[in-house]
Amino acid sequence: MVVLVTGATGGLGPAVVRTFIESGAAAVFGVTRSWDGRSVPEGRFHPVEADLTTVEGCRRAAERAGPVEALVHVVGGFAGGQPVSETTDAVWDQMLDLNVRSAFYMIREVLPGMLAAGSGRIIAVGSRTGEIPAAGLSAYGVSKAALHALIRTVALEVAGTGVTANAVLPSTIDTAANRKAMPKADHTRWVKPEAIAEVVLWLASAEAAEVNGALIPVYGRA
DSSP: OEEEEESTTSSSHHHHHHHHHHHTOSEEEEEESOOTTOOOOOSSEEEEEOOTTSHHHHHHHHHHHOSOSEEEEOOOOOOOOBOGGGOOHHHHHHHHIIIIIHHHHHHHHHHHHHHHHTOEEEEEEOOGGGTSOOTTBHHHHHHHHHHHHHHHHHHHHHTTTTEEEEEEEESSBOOHHHHHHOTTSOGGGSBOHHHHHHHHHHHTSGGGTTOOSOEEEEOTTO
């Protein structure tokens, strides 16, 4: 299997990359804005540099990877903490760019090849907040809800083609950045990146061929 993983250097991306490599994937292409100074996994991994909030960046990533059998769209971001009345245009636009626009552009780039091949897996990383809104997280929650709607729409459009589109919905992910941001939280209740990566791997497998349009909660004990 040839896999394209966006957000390959974030809190979740490395676990997804590692899980696919260990599963025996023929090639894993990992996208981030810049690999300068970052460690690159060994083996069947291919680093790609691109800004996925732009059409050009997504096209560059898709062309670099070539025909892919699975797109795992991990790219995303979190910002918030203010009520709607105090949410700035910058935060609103940032969340829409990172969490929705990048997914739309990336899916649009890889989908024609998958449809032509008669098979493919599109897997996005959504959020529990996209299903259950939280006060103070309007931009983030709305952007993730839009991502979920995008995945469901793609699933309807590809039904019966051999291509599937699904999303995993984590709660708080146990990453170094989240631990630093919330040092007093009970980290044992957070979901591990490796647990999410295993669900993603299954969705990309032949065993999940009949799963399409699913939003799968991966909440840990949160």
